[in-house]
Amino acid sequence: xxxxxxxxxxxxxxxxxxxxxxxxxxxxxxxxxxxxxxxxxxxxxxxxxxxxxxxxxxxxxxxxxxxxxxxxxxxxxxxxxxxxxxxxxxxxxxxxxxxxxxxxxxxxxxxxxxxxxxxxxxxxxxxxxxxxxxxxxxxxxxxxxxxxxxxxxxxxxxxxxxxxxxxxxxxxxxxxxxxxxxxxxxxxxxxxxxxxxxxxxxxxxxxxxxxxxxxxxxxxxxxxxxxxxxxxxxxxxxxxxxxxxxxxxxxxxxxxxxxxxxxxxxxxxxxxxxxxxxxxxxxxxxxxxxxxxxxxxxxxxxxxxxxxxxxxxxxxxxxxxxxxxxxxxxxxxxxxxxxxxxxxxxxxxxxxxxxxxxxxxxxxxxxx
Numbered sequence: 001x002x003x004x005x006x007x008x009x010x011x012x013x014x015x016x017x018x019x020x021x022x023x024x025x026x027x028x029x030x031x032x033x034x035x036x037x038x039x040x041x042x043x044x045x046x047x048x049x050x051x052x053x054x055x056x057x058x059x060x061x062x063x064x065x066x067x068x069x070x071x072x073x074x075x076x077x078x079x080x081x082x083x084x085x086x087x088x089x090x091x092x093x094x095x096x097x098x099x100x101x102x103x104x105x106x107x108x109x110x111x112x113x114x115x116x117x118x119x120x121x122x123x124x125x126x127x128x129x130x131x132x133x134x135x136x137x138x139x140x141x142x143x144x145x146x147x148x149x150x151x152x153x154x155x156x157x158x159x160x161x162x163x164x165x166x167x168x169x170x171x172x173x174x175x176x177x178x179x180x181x182x183x184x185x186x187x188x189x190x191x192x193x194x195x196x197x198x199x200x201x202x203x204x205x206x207x208x209x210x211x212x213x214x215x216x217x218x219x220x221x222x223x224x225x226x227x228x229x230x231x232x233x234x235x236x237x238x239x240x241x242x243x244x245x246x247x248x249x250x251x252x253x254x255x256x257x258x259x260x261x262x263x264x265x266x267x268x269x270x271x272x273x274x275x276x277x278x279x280x281x282x283x284x285x286x287x288x289x290x291x292x293x294x295x296x297x298x299x300x301x302x303x304x305x306x307x308x309x310x311x312x313x314x315x316x317x318x319x320x321x322x323x324x325x326x327x328x329x330x331x332x333x334x335x336x337x338x339x340x341x342x343x344x345x346x347x348x349x350x351x352x353x354x355x356x357x358x359x360x361x362x363x364x365x366x367x368x
Contacts, residue, residue: 006123013120014331028323034341034351035327036227037162037192037303041274041344043225044267047260054259062255069262073233076265077205083235085244086253090191090219090232093244095121097215097234100247101153101185102127109147110156111139113163113333115189118156127153137164137297137305141176148184155180158189160196163332163339165299173202177211185240187215191232192301194223194275201300205235212237220257222302223275224264229257278302282342288352292359305329307337310362318358324351 019031066086074081087093094117102108104126110118112131119129128151132143144155157176159168168176180186188204204216219232231253234244264270285304289296295307308315312329315338319326324347329337342348 004124004126006126010120010123013116019325022320022323022325026321026323031323031325032343032347032351033325034343034347035325035339037222037301037339037341038227039223039225039274039278039302040342040347041225041277043260044264044270046267046270047226047263050259050263051256054256057255060255061251062253062258064250066253066258069258069265072262072265077235079205079208079235080238082238083208083241085234085236085241085248086258087232087234087248088230088252088257089221090189090217090234091115091117092230092252093217093232093234094118094187094189096244096247097154097185097187098122098125098127100243105151106153107149107151108154108156109144109152111144111158111161114156114158115162115191118158118187122154134161134164134166137161137166139166139168141168141172145176145179148181152181152184154185154187156187156189158191160190160192160300162191162301163303163327163329163334164297164305165192165301165303166297167196167198167201167300169200170202171200173204173207177207177214180213182211182213185213185215186211187217189217191217191219191222193218194271195278195302196300197279198300208235208237212239215240220261220264223271224261225274226257226260226264229254229260231257231261278342281345281348284345285340285342285348285352288356292356294359303339303341305334305337305339309336309359311335312338315355315358319351319354322354324354 019033022031070081070084073084098121102122102125107128107130108122109130111134122129130147132140132147139157157168160166208214215234215236217234221227297305312335316326316328327339329335
């Protein structure tokens with residue numbers, strides 16, 4: 001059976017190396033995974049304690065309206081309950097947006113490199129893709145505005161951007177929104193929102209009051225540590241969310257995910273401690289990069305993209321044999337570098353030694 005014509009030029013998403021696979025392949029007992037921007041500090045202990053109760057009554061369908069979590073988030077964000085749409089991770093909300101608004105004859109604009117699911121889902125709907133290269137890791141917002149035409153339906157802004165970690169400042173965000181046509185949907189993907197350090201970040205939730213063509217995406221997969229439960233959400237005006245909820249499957253988030261997310265939302269102590277430790281360890285890692293002369297992008301996330309004098313695949317493979325899984329830039333549209341998730345301090349210090357040692361050997365070989 002043949003699928004859509006576009007599938008001839010597409011491939012399934014390839015996740016990073018899995019821990020058990022690496023153990024078997026290289027005969028290792030210990031693996032440190034720093035490839036998928038997961039939270040190395042786990043998730044709220046309050047969620048862990050609640051899991052036995054949350055898995056009761058699995059024979060019952062989940063709440064299709066996500067009522068309790070919806071109420072909790074609406075109160076926390078200061079929005080109306082019907083301004084929310086929930087997904088199996090925020091990446092499902094990306095898919096829902098594409099299925100709702102895109103079709104053949106329309107186009108959508110995004111940065112490159114950025115989160116690949118914008119392109120992936122848009123292509124499936126038959127839309128034309130317009131990619132605008134980043135400038136030093138940042139979105140070229142003026143270049144993206146220049147690409148907008150009468151057939152443009154959606155502009156995607158990933159901030160902080162994946163894989164570079166760079167943030168769109170408040171001033172640049174406001175300038176962009178004021179110039180962007182009001183009939184073009186602007187999707188702000190803030191998957192790493194909780195990790196932002198700078199005060200120069202736009203208040204995108206407040207901006208919903210000024211820009212009815214804006215959608216904000218967030219997730220419980222990163223800072224909240226619930227990646228395995230798959231739950232994220234979008235916030236927009238009720239006209240937009242009404243359409244998205246028509247597209248959305250009726251039971252797309254599980255009871256366990258909904259209950260866990262609500263508990264995690266209330267455990268601000270875990271979130272703050274987790275983010276604080278991440279930031280501290282990230283700055284230590286950056287000091288190491290400065291010391292050995294490696295450049296990197298200004299990251300407002302829980303990862304750092306490191307530029308290398310060798311290919312990302314080469315460094316990836318070397319670290320893999322030592323039990324460290326990172327993400328090669330080759331797979332992210334940025335060949336000479338690696339994206340490294342910030343892990344525990346001891347693991348990061350060991351990683352630093354492996355990187356420095358390998359680059360020193362590489363430099364010596366090239367000198368000779």
